[in-house]
Each structure stands twice: as C-alpha cells, then as structure tokens.
Amino acid sequence: MKILVPVKRVVDYNVKVRVKSDNTGVDIANVKMSMNPFDEIAVEEAVRLKEKGLVTEVIAVSCGVAQCQETLRTAMAIGADRAILVETDAELQPLAVAKLLKALVDKEQPGLIILGKQAIDDDANQTGQMLAALADLPQATNASKVEVADGKAQVTREIDGGLETLALSLPAVITTDLRLNEPRYVTLPNIMKAKKKQLDTVKPEDLGVDVAPRLKTLKVSEPAKRGAGVKVADIAALVDKLKNEAKVI
Amino acid sequence: MAVLVIAEHDNASLKGATLNTVTAAAACGGDVHVLVAGHHAGAAAQAAAQIAGVAKVIHADGDSLAHGLAENLAAQVLAIAGNYSHILFPATASGKNTAPRVAAKLDVAQISDITKVIAADTFERPIYAGNAIATVQSADAVKVITVRTTGFDAAVTGGSAAVETTAAAADAGKSSYLGSEIAKSDRPELTAAKIIVSGGRALGSKEKFDEVMTPLADKLGAALGASRAAVDAGYAPNDWQVGQTGKIVAPQLYVAAGISGAIQHLAGMKDSKVIVAINKDEEAPIFSVADYGLVADLFTAVPELVKAL
Amino acid sequence: MALDAESFDLLLSTVQRFVRERLVPAENYLEEHDEVPVELVEDMKDMGLFGLTVPEEFGGIGLSVGQEVLVNFELGRAAPAFRSVFGTNIGIGSQGILMDGTPEQKAEYLPQVASGALVMSFALTEPDAGTDAASLKTRAEADGDHYVLNGNKRYITNAPRAGAFTLMARTGGPGAGGVSAFILPAGLPGITLGRPDKKMGQRGTKTCDVILENVRVPASYIIGGVPGQGFKTAMKVLDRGRLNISAVACGMAQRILEEASRYARERKQFGKAIGEFQLVQAMLADSQAELLAGWALVREVAQRFDQKPPHVSDPDVSMRVSCAKLFATEMLGRVADRGVQVHGGAGYINEYPVERFYRDARLLRLYEGTTQVQQLIIGRELLRQD
Numbered sequence: 001m002k003i004l005v006p007v008k009r010v011v012d013y014n015v016k017v018r019v020k021s022d023n024t025g026v027d028i029a030n031v032k033m034s035m036n037p038f039d040e041i042a043v044e045e046a047v048r049l050k051e052k053g054l055v056t057e058v059i060a061v062s063c064g065v066a067q068c069q070e071t072l073r074t075a076m077a078i079g080a081d082r083a084i085l086v087e088t089d090a091e092l093q094p095l096a097v098a099k100l101l102k103a104l105v106d107k108e109q110p111g112l113i114i115l116g117k118q119a120i121d122d123d124a125n126q127t128g129q130m131l132a133a134l135a136d137l138p139q140a141t142n143a144s145k146v147e148v149a150d151g152k153a154q155v156t157r158e159i160d161g162g163l164e165t166l167a168l169s170l171p172a173v174i175t176t177d178l179r180l181n182e183p184r185y186v187t188l189p190n191i192m193k194a195k196k197k198q199l200d201t202v203k204p205e206d207l208g209v210d211v212a213p214r215l216k217t218l219k220v221s222e223p224a225k226r227g228a229g230v231k232v233a234d235i236a237a238l239v240d241k242l243k244n245e246a247k248v249i
Numbered sequence: 250m251a252v253l254v255i256a257e258h259d260n261a262s263l264k265g266a267t268l269n270t271v272t273a274a275a276a277c278g279g280d281v282h283v284l285v286a287g288h289h290a291g292a293a294a295q296a297a298a299q300i301a302g303v304a305k306v307i308h309a310d311g312d313s314l315a316h317g318l319a320e321n322l323a324a325q326v327l328a329i330a331g332n333y334s335h336i337l338f339p340a341t342a343s344g345k346n347t348a349p350r351v352a353a354k355l356d357v358a359q360i361s362d363i364t365k366v367i368a369a370d371t372f373e374r375p376i377y378a379g380n381a382i383a384t385v386q387s388a389d390a391v392k393v394i395t396v397r398t399t400g401f402d403a404a405v406t407g408g409s410a411a412v413e414t415t416a417a418a419a420d421a422g423k424s425s426y427l428g429s430e431i432a433k434s435d436r437p438e439l440t441a442a443k444i445i446v447s448g449g450r451a452l453g454s455k456e457k458f459d460e461v462m463t464p465l466a467d468k469l470g471a472a473l474g475a476s477r478a479a480v481d482a483g484y485a486p487n488d489w490q491v492g493q494t495g496k497i498v499a500p501q502l503y504v505a506a507g508i509s510g511a512i513q514h515l516a517g518m519k520d521s522k523v524i525v526a527i528n529k530d531e532e533a534p535i536f537s538v539a540d541y542g543l544v545a546d547l548f549t550a551v552p553e554l555v556k557a558l
Numbered sequence: 559m560a561l562d563a564e565s566f567d568l569l570l571s572t573v574q575r576f577v578r579e580r581l582v583p584a585e586n587y588l589e590e591h592d593e594v595p596v597e598l599v600e601d602m603k604d605m606g607l608f609g610l611t612v613p614e615e616f617g618g619i620g621l622s623v624g625q626e627v628l629v630n631f632e633l634g635r636a637a638p639a640f641r642s643v644f645g646t647n648i649g650i651g652s653q654g655i656l657m658d659g660t661p662e663q664k665a666e667y668l669p670q671v672a673s674g675a676l677v678m679s680f681a682l683t684e685p686d687a688g689t690d691a692a693s694l695k696t697r698a699e700a701d702g703d704h705y706v707l708n709g710n711k712r713y714i715t716n717a718p719r720a721g722a723f724t725l726m727a728r729t730g731g732p733g734a735g736g737v738s739a740f741i742l743p744a745g746l747p748g749i750t751l752g753r754p755d756k757k758m759g760q761r762g763t764k765t766c767d768v769i770l771e772n773v774r775v776p777a778s779y780i781i782g783g784v785p786g787q788g789f790k791t792a793m794k795v796l797d798r799g800r801l802n803i804s805a806v807a808c809g810m811a812q813r814i815l816e817e818a819s820r821y822a823r824e825r826k827q828f829g830k831a832i833g834e835f836q837l838v839q840a841m842l843a844d845s846q847a848e849l850l851a852g853w854a855l856v857r858e859v860a861q862r863f864d865q866k867p868p869h870v871s872d873p874d875v876s877m878r879v880s881c882a883k884l885f886a887t888e889m890l891g892r893v894a895d896r897g898v899q900v901h902g903g904a905g906y907i908n909e910y911p912v913e914r915f916y917r918d919a920r921l922l923r924l925y926e927g928t929t930q931v932q933q934l935i936i937g938r939e940l941l942r943q944d
Contacts, residue, residue, distance in 0.1 A: 014578075017377045026381050034571065074568055094349070095358050122376055124361045129319065129349035138423035139319055141346050154427070159342040162431040166318070168424045178441070186572045188606030188619050191565050214358035218371065218384045229524075229539045231531075235553040238525065241541050246523045247399035248444070248502040249469065249558070494586065494909045512825050519824070537826070 001111030001170070002057045003046040005080060006101055007039040009064060009071040010121045023219045026121075035071045038116025040078070041176040044183040045146060046114050047079030054148050055112075057081045061104060063097050065089055069199060076194035077186040083199045088211060090204070094122075096211035098130035103207035105135050110171060112153060117142050117175040128175035138168040142177040250334035251280040251304070255326060255347070257339045258285060258293035263300075266339035268403035271300050273396040275404070276366035277335045280304040283410075286325045286417070288315035294412050301407040311417025316426035317343050323350035324418035330355060333391065334369070340395040348395050357389035364400035439489065442472035444502045447491055447518075450478035451507030451528070451547060458484040461548065462506065464555045474498065474518075476508045492517035506547045510535025527551065559613055559868070560622035569619070573632045576605065581636035588762040589914060594643055602674065608644040609672030612652050616668035623798060623863040627805035627856055634809020638918050639762025641806065646716045647671050649799045650792075651678025654724045654739055657869045658782040658791045667722070667741065679720035679744075681711040681768050682792060689931055691726075692734040692789060696770060698727040703777050705729065707740070707748075711768040713925075717751055718764045720744050725768075726792060729785040739781040739788035748773035759917025794871055796926065801860060801879050803926050804886035807919075808853040811890045814897035814915050815845050821901050832900075841896040849893060852886040877939035884932040887922040894919040 011017055012032040020027045035043075046058045060075035062068040063086040072083035086100050105113060118125035125141075132139035140155035144163065147154040153168045158177050168174075204211045232238045242249050252274045257264040267283070274281045281302055285294040286309040294308035307329060313321040326347070330336060336351060338344030340362045352359035364382070365373035371386045372394070439445065446465045452458040458479065466473045475485035477492050491498055493513035503521035508514060510526070510533055518524070519538055526539035529546045536542040543550060561569065584595055602608065611626060612618025621629065626648075633641040652671045655663055670676035687694040696709025707727050714723075723742045730736030742749065752767030777783075781791060819842055822833030832838050859878045866872045897912040898905035905912050923929045 011377070017380050019381050026377060070564060070567065073564060077568060093358060095353060095356075098353055120378060123378065124359075125345050126349035126352070126359050126361060129346065130353035130359070132319075133323065133350035133353035138421065139346075139350070140424070141319075142342065157342075159429070162429055164316075164429040165427040166424050167427055172423070185576055185601065185605055186568065187604050188569055188572075188609070189617075191568050191572075192614065192619065194568075195562065195565055214389055215360065215385045215387050218386050220376070221382050221384070223375070223379055223382055226540065229536065229542055231536070231542045231544060234545075235543070235550060235557050238541055238543055238554065239557045242502070242523070242525070246502075246540065248523050516820075516824055534826070 001055055002059060002108060003049065003055050004059050004061060004101070004105060004108060004110040004113045005039070005042050005046045005075065006061045006063070006097070006113070006115050006127070007043060007071050007075050008036040008116070008119045009033050009062060009068045010036045010119050013037055013120055019220055019222045023221055025217070025220050033067070033070075035074050036116050036119045038118060038120075038176050038178070040116075040183040041178070041180050042114040042116050043075045043078045043080060044181050045176060046112075048181065049112075049146075049148060050079065059084065059108060059110070061086065061101065063088065063092055063100050072199055073191075073194050074186060076197045076199075077191045078184065079190070080197075082197055085199060085201045086204060086207065087201050088204050090211050091213045092211055093213045093215060094124050094126040094130055095214060096204075096209065097127050098134055099209045100204060100207055100211065101127070101131045102134040103209055105131070105171075112148070112170060113137075113173045114146075115173070115175050117177055128173050132173035135171075135173075137171055137173050139173040139175070140166050140168055141175040143174050144177050144179040146174060146180065251282050251332060252277050252335040252337065253326075253329070253333040254281060254283045254303075255322075255336070255338045255344065256283050256285045256293065256297055257341050257343060258287060258290065258296075260287045260290040261292050263293055263296045264339075264341070265403060266341050266344075266398045267297070268300065269398035269401040270337050270339045270396045271302060271404040272401040273363065273366055273394075274335065274337050275302050276401075277337075277392075278369045279334060282307060282333070284309065284326065284329065286310075286314045286322055288312060290314075298410040298412050299406045299408050300410075301405045303404075303408045303410045306410050306412045307415055308412050309415050309417045313420035314417050317346075318421070318424050318426060319346045319350055320421035320424055321418055322347045323354065324421065326351045327354055328418055329415065330391065335392045335394065337394045337396055340397045344395045348393055352393035355391055355393065357391050357393055358387055359393045359395070360385060360387060361395050362397045363394055364397050436466065437470070437472045439472045439474060439491070439496050440498055442498070442500050444469045444471035444504075445474045445491070445498055445500045445518075445521075446471045446504040446506065447474035447476065447508060448479055448485065448506050449476040449508030450482055450484070452479065452484055455484045461551050465504070465506075465551055468555050468558045469502075469504075471502075471504075472500075476511075476514050505535055505539070506551055508535055509533045510538065527554075559620045560625060560864070561619055566621070566625050570628060570632065572605070573607075573629055576601075577632055577636050581640045584640075585637045585911070585914075586909075588637055588639055589908065592761050594639055594762050598640070599643055602640075602644055606672075608647045608674035610644075610648045612656065612668050612672035616664065616672055618652075618668070618672035623801060624857070624860045626802060627860045630802045630805035631809040631812070631853070634806035635813040637762065637914065638760050638806070638810070642715065642760070642763045643719075644674065646680055646720075647674065647678050649802060650680035650795045651724060653795045653798060654680075654781055654791050655741065657794055658739075658787060660783050663741065663781060670721075676721040677716055677719045679714055679716045679723045679768075680795075681714045681717070681723045681725040683712050683714070685710060685712050689928055691792075692737070693732075694726060694728060694737065696725070696727040698729045698738065698740065700729070700777075701774070704774055705740070705777060705779075707742075707770045707773040707775065709770050711770075713755060713765050714768045715763065715765050717766050717768050718754060723768065724781070725770075726788050729780075734789035735786055737788040737792075738785040739791050740775060740779045741781060742773065742775060742779065746773050746775065758920055759914065760921055761914070794869065797871070797876050797879050798863070800883040800926050801856065801863060803922060804852070804856045804879075804882040805860075807886040807890040807922050808849060808856055810915055810919060810922075811845065811849045811852070811886075811893040814893050814912055814919075815842065815849060817911050817915075818842060818845070818897045818900040821904070825902075838900055841900055845893040845896050848889045852882075852889045855885060856882045873939055873942070877936050880927070880932040880935040883927065884929055884936065888929060890919045890922055
C-alpha cells in the first residue's frame with residue numbers, strides 16, 4: 001500500500017519568533033525555515049513501515065510556496081520515494097489544506113495518511129482530522145505507537161491522563177505525537193539520492209479546490225511579559241496565584 | 250441562535266473542563282446548551298443540567314458513544330449542529346480530536362485553543378507555542394471552537410436545565426476501541442515535563458528529599474529535579490540535576506524548594522514559564538527570578554502546599 | 559566539484575543539528591573519558607561525514623572549499639575531538655591520494671576513506687622535523703621493486719585509530735625533492751605506535767608516535783607511483799587543510815563568544831548583570847568584531863581557492879590562505895582569553911566550556927604550520943610579487 005505524508009514548512013523550532021511592531025503578524029523574514037518537527041516524525045514512521053515491508057511507496061506532500069520544495073527534499077532524504085508540491089502563494093488554513101489533501105487522496109488512493117498532530121506555527125491541530133472527515137476515513141490522533149497488519153492499523157494514542165488503543169480499518173488517518181519515534185538524521189548519501197527522486201508540482205486549481213482563507217487575523221500581539229516577581233504571604237496565597245493568576249494548575 | 254457545548258465527562262460525572270467551556274460559551278451570546286454524549290451517561294447529563302447558565306442539556310446515549318470515538322461523536326454533534334451559531338469543545342484530547350471533523354463536515358473553519366472571547370465572531374488564541382497571541386475573526390455561519398480551559402473561569406452550579414434525550418448516532422464502523430491505560434503516577438521525563446519540582450541542599454538527606462518532594466511531585470504530576478548541591482550531597486541522583494552541567498528545562502511551572510538559586514542552577518531553568526521559590530532565606534538569589542516567592546521553611550511549607558492542592 | 563545549493567543547504571542544516579543535539583551534549587562525556595562515544599563515531603560514518611571532500615564518483619559528497627569551510631565552521635562549535643574523528647579523512651588523509659594518486663590507488667582507497675571504513679592518518683612530523691619538515695629523516699631504502707622504511711614519526715593524529723597512513727619518507731637525496739609519500743596499511747609488520755600523548759587540551763583526540771622498523775612495502779605504495787613528489791603533494795594538501803582549520807577556529811571563537819555573552823547576561827554582581835558593565839561589553843565587542851573579520855576573510859579566500867584550477871598551487875592564493883590561518887587562529891587565542899576573563903573565576907573551572915576551549919584553542923596556532931611559518935610564507939610572497 002502507499003502512504004501519503006503531508007509535511008509543512010514552518011519557522012525552525014529553534015528560532016525565537018518576534019511579533020512585528022505593527023502587530024500585523026510574526027516577523028519571519030530571513031528566518032530559518034524547516035520541516036515541522038511532528039511531520040518529521042510522520043515521515044520517519046512511514047519510512048519505518050516501508051522498511052518493515054508493509055508499504056510499497058511513501059509519497060510526501062507539501063502545500064505552499066515554491067520553497068516548500070526544500071521541505072520535500074528533506075522528506076525524500078529521510079526516505080520518501082517521491083513528492084508532490086501543491087504550489088500557491090495564498091495563505092493556507094487547515095480547511096483548505098485538508099481539501100487539497102483530499103483531492104490527492106482521491107488521486108493516489110493511499111492506504112494510510114500520516115500527518116504531524118499540529119504545526120508549530122499556527123498550533124491548530126486540525127488538518128489530519130479535517131482530512132479524515134472530508135474523506136470519510138477513521139482517525140487516530142496523537143499516536144505514540146502504530147502497528148499495521150491485515151488491513152488494519154492498531155494505534156496507541158496519548159490522551160489526557162494516559163493512553164488509549166484503537167483499531168482502524170484502512171485507509172485511515174493517523175497524526176503523530178512526539179513519543180512515536182525519534183527521526184533519523186538525514187545522511188549525506190541520502191541527500192544525494194534524494195536529488196534524483198521525482199518531485200511533481202500542481203496548483204490548487206488543478207485539484208479543483210478553493211483555498212481562500214476563512215479566518216481573518218485582525219492582529220497579533222505579544223504575550224503578557226514576565227513581570228517582576230512577588231512575594232506571597234502564605235501557601236494559600238501561593239495556590240491562589242498559581243490557579244487564578246498564572247493559571248498553571 | 251443558541252450555543253452548544255460538547256461536554257467532557259466519564260459518564261458518571263462531568264470533567265472540570267466542561268465548566269470552563271460553558272463560561273466561554275456564555276460569552277459568545279445566546280442560550281447555552283450542553284450535549285452529553287456517552288453510554289449510561291445519565292448522571293453526567295444531570296450534572297450538566299445543574300450548571301448555572303445552561304438552558305438545556307441534550308443527552309445522547311448509546312454503545313457507539315461509549316468511548317468517544319471521533320467519528321461517532323462528530324456524527325452526533327452534526328445531527329444537531331444546525332441549530333447553533335457556535336459549537337464549543339474543551340481543548341482536551343477528546344475535544345481536539347473531534348472538533349475539526351465537525352468543522353470540516355460543516356465546511357467551516359475551526360478555531361483552536363481560544364483564550365478569550367472578544368465578540369461573537371472574534372477570538373484570541375495563542376500561536377507559536379504562546380510566543381504570540383492572535384486575534385482572529387470568523388465570517389463562517391457556524392463557529393466551531395476548542396476552548397483552552399485555563400483561559401476561562403469554571404461556571405458554578407445552581408442551574409436546573411431540562412434534559413432532552415436524543416437518539417445516539419450510529420457507529421461509523423471504521424474504528425474500534427481496544428483498551429486504555431490510565432497513567433499510574435508515571436513520573437514524566439525531566440526535559441519533557443510540564444511541571445517540575447526541584448529540591449536543594451536544604452533538604453538535608455536523601456530520605457528527607459524523597460519524603461518531602463515526592464508527594465508534591467505526585468500531587469502535581471510533576472517530574473523531580475534537584476540542584477547540583479543536592480546531587481553532590483547524594484540526596485538525589487545525577488540525572489535529576491537541573492542546571493549548567495545538568496539538564497536545561499523550560500516547563501510551564503517550576504517549583505524550587507530550598508534552592509538558593511546560584512547562577513549555575515538558574516542557567517538550567519530560567520526559561521520556565523512560571524517559577525515558584527520556597528526558601529527561608531529572603532535574600533536567596535532564586536527570588537530574583539521567581540514569579541512567586543514564599544519566604545518560609547520548606548519543611549512546613551511544602552507539606553502544606555501538598556495539602557492545599 | 560561542489561554540491562548543488564539545495565542539497566548543500568540540507569546538509570548544512572543537518573550538520574548544525576547534529577552538532578547541537580548530539581555533539582555538544584556529549585562534551586562532558588568526552589572531557590571525562592577522553593574518548594568519543596562509539597555510537598557517535600558510527601553515526602558520523604552513517605551521516606557521511608567522512609566523505610565530505612571525496613568526489614561523488616568515489617562515494618563521497620564532493621564539497622567545494624567554499625562549502626567545506628561552512629561545514630567546518632559548524633563543527634568548530636563543538637569540542638575539536640569530534641571533528642578530529644574524521645578530520646584526517648576529509649583533509650590530508652584523502653586529498654593526497656585524490657590529487658596525486660594513480661587511478662588504482664584512488665579506486666582502492668577513496669571509497670573506504672569516504673565511508674569511514676578506513677581511517678586515514680597523515681604522518682609527516684618527526685622528533686627532529688617540525689617546521690623544518692623537509693629535513694625529515696625517515697628513510698625508504700630501495701630494494702628491487704620494494705622499499706624498506708625506517709624512522710620515527712611524532713604527534714600523529716588518529717594514529718591509534720588509523721587503518722592506513724599517508725606517510726612521508728626520504729627515497730632520494732636531501733631536501734624536499736628527496737621525499738616521497740607512501741600509503742602504508744597500519745597493520746604492516748614493523749609498524750609500532752608509541753604511548754598516546756598527554757596534551758594540554760583537545761581531550762578525546764588521539765596522537766602518538768609512529769615507529770617504523772624495517773617496514774617493507776612495494777614501490778607501488780608511493781602515491782602517484784613516482785618517487786620524489788611527496789613533498790609537493792604534502793604542501794598542496796596542507797593549503798586546503800589550513801583554510802579549513804581557519805574555519806574551525808572561527809567556529810570555536812563563535813562558540814566561546816556565545817558562552818561568554820550568555821554568562822554576561824546571567825551573572826549578576828553589584829545588583830545587575832555583568833554584561834551591563836562597559837568593561838565587560840568591551841571584551842565581548844572586541845571578540846565579536848575580530849571574529850566577523852576572520853570569518854569574512856576565510857570565506858573570501860575559500861572563494862578564490864575554488865576559482866583557481868584544482869590540484870594546482872597558486873602562490874597568491876596560498877599566501878591568502880596563510881593570512882587566514884594566521885589571523886583566525888591568533889584571533890581565536892584572543893577570543894578564548896577574553897572568554898575566560900568574562901567568566902571570572904568560573905572561567906578557570908573545568909565544567910565551563912570556555913575553560914576547555916581555552917586549552918583546545920592553543921593548538922591551532924601551532925599545528926598545520928605555526929603562526930611564524932605563516933608569517934614567512936606571507937612575507938616571502940609579498941616580496942616576490944611586484
């Protein structure tokens with residue numbers, strides 16, 4: 001079976017982003033971009049399934065600007081067999097991406113779609129689930145373990161307070177959590193091999209999808225700054241602050 | 250139009266997250282209805298009916314809803330979605346699992362993890378791991394939302410809404426629940442933990458370190474850390490050391506008990522979101538980085554804290 | 559020879575990540591055990607780091623010098639011992655064979671060097687021949703179509719790990735023209751290693767004497783097959799190596815500066831961060847400015863290096879390489895010294911990276927041609943030019 005792995009090009013997780021002074025967004029000009037870390041885990045999982053002999057082809061997909069090609073090359077360097085770029089300069093939100101992916105799912109008919117659970121830029125955590133709904137497929141989000149056998153995927157998911165195991169009939173959508181695997185380092189020989197792998201480009205119009213965004217960002221602001229510390233009088237006051245002011249417990 | 254809250258519950262009772270979500274729902278305007286979808290969930294439905302500000306509870310009960318499978322829960326929500334201008338889920342694992350399915354089927358955007366309701370169509374939410382706050386506006390006819398519970402106060406009890414039963418959605422048949430494992434006090438790993446409690450040399454011995462700090466870690470579901478001094482003195486193992494030559498951590502909450510706050514330690518935890526220091530020396534350097542400082546003897550203060558949580 | 563831009567970007571990101579996530583965290587282990595963890599060595603092989611400078615046709619990556627210096631800058635940010643594991647393979651170990659080897663020698667050795675299956679060591683220096691390398695005494699006496707080698711090499715990097723040596727021995731008369739370069743498999747009878755040197759710094763690197771007693775090798779082991787070319791080969795190889803050492807020096811200076819800046823931000827005295835005191839700022843500023851100057855110089859010279867015909871010496875480029883090595887390594891010494899100073903007493907304590915880098919840095923002004931040798935090269939070339 002084929003696995004489709006959507007990957008997103010995001011600000012590198014090491015970069016400390018800054019809000020633009022005009023509050024229109026986050027300053028990402030000249031900032032280092034990389035593959036979303038959860039998506040790396042997704043590619044790694046797909047490649048491992050292929051190495052186990054359960055998968056014939058791993059196809060990486062990315063939607064966005066032309067530079068997403070670099071992200072796709074990374075996916076191929078990790079082990080994806082080929083890649084598809086859905087090229088557009090439009091602002092893409094999860095619903096639009098899910099629709100684009102659905103069109104590709106219809107075309108490629110993969111047995112499994114593995115995505116990162118969320119992108120570290122918008123932190124939306126929606127695309128996988130939306131894709132599953134649009135394609136009428138079962139889903140297992142926040143996967144920490146995946147086993148594929150006999151036309152089914154058995155997935156252990158991280159839920160609040162523990163783990164849950166589901167059996168999904170294939171085709172299905174799985175989104176990855178941090179503990180699923182540790183992605184391999186891209187080796188230089190594999191970077192060389194990736195150069196020769198196939199990368200196709202399509203446009204949203206080719207897939208018949210309207211990608212116009214639905215949510216409008218009115219402004220982006222800085223979070224409340226860390227103020228000077230305060231001394232509290234007693235435990236009761238401390239607990240009150242932690243619960244009601246800091247909201248960490 | 251009314252606003253629908255999808256309750257988070259375990260059939261027997263409601264989870265706290267539901268209460269915070271009701272508060273968020275009320276801020277959106279319109280009557281607040283709560284959907285309790287489960288299996289033998291009568292008690293949860295009754296509890297929902299008692300939340301102040303809830304006008305109606307819709308109780309869907311069936312096998313298909315026993316384990317919160319997203320496909321079935323989404324179908325349940327969609328069966329009644331037409332009546333609502335807003336559909337809110339708590340931003341729990343379950344809420345985040347299901348809300349996007351509902352949104353996609355309704356062909357509307359979903360708004361994740363809102364921390365504030367500015368207007369019926371405008372919300373605040375964190376992006377870039379909370380390093381920026383976005384204010385977004387939706388023009389969609391239905392707003393499907395997940396609510397970050399720490400952004401809203403819990404609604405109080407005092408309501409007496411009617412409970413209306415409705416047929417459970419059919420099982421989609423493509424997924425099945427095999428089992429769960431509720432975490433026993435599995436201590437999270439230090440570098441990944443959301444909460445860390447660390448002890449310093451003031452604890453005096455390994456026995457005291459374990460005796461005083463472990464209950465606090467258990468209560469908070471936290472990882473245990475230690476200062477270099479405590480580790481060198483043998484009160485805690487090497488890999489618990491937080492600091493320059495130990496581990497660098499940045500949890501949501503870091504509680505330092507009996508730690509003076511030498512620069513080597515600070516280097517390891519200064520990026521924590523919220524820092525609490527408990528130390529009987531009010532000049533201790535740790536207080537200069539702590540958000541909340543309590544000048545007290547940790548041997549009294551920490552057990553008191555465990556009791557108060 | 560160069561890697562395409564897109565692949566190189568990916569390569570550089572991977573190296574940066576490897577340094578940050580694997581090498582820097584392993585520095586404490588390295589310092590404590592004087593050993594690079596075996597898993598890391600395996601990972602370096604898997605990653606292809608041993609083959610950075612071997613052309614693709616022989617199983618390597620084939621970076622240009624401009625690309626190689628960028629990679630070496632990143633590697634410079636972690637303890638030098640890590641790079642040292644494959645440093646000889648990417649530098650002098652492979653380049654001699656690449657530049658002047660016979661087709662058979664290239665085919666036999668380069669793939670193994672590129673994969674890391676064979677660790678190559680370079681043996682030129684002797685107890686009585688350091689800066690005056692051309693006076694080396696190790697003899698290779700002709701015996702039919704064989705040579706018999708006798709002599710003593712000193713401070714040979716990676717000798718304990720080496721599978722083979724690129725070794726300089728005298729086949730002819732005195733001076734540079736009498737020296738030939740041999741490829742010597744390490745296991746040959748008559749080759750013994752001295753005790754590992756105990757050094758000021760660079761923990762985890764392995765250097766020792768290599769003693770040759772009647773080591774008998776076929777004449778075909780001479781690189782290129784023609785005796786008397788060895789010194790020329792060595793000098794060509796050293797040029798590229800020098801430029802890369804300059805890049806490493808800049809990377810080390812960058813790391814030291816980052817550590818010192820962080821310390822200045824966090825350390826509080828007299829009620830404020832010491833970074834707010836002008837005298838501390840001045841030290842950081844001086845380091846920053848000369849680091850940028852050195853790094854700009856290295857990159858500019860690397861460009862010129864790539865523009866000249868490959869495997870051919872250009873005295874003007876060589877002079878510039880010497881300028882880069884001279885400046886970058888001396889700059890590193892000053893940056894390391896200021897790095898310790900900013901840390902105050904803590905800078906004298908082993909658990910602080912600046913303490914280790916201070917000792918590690920000292921070697922860079924001494925090896926691959928001392929600062930004084932670089933001055934001579936530059937001076938002579940200036941006077942030779944119009």
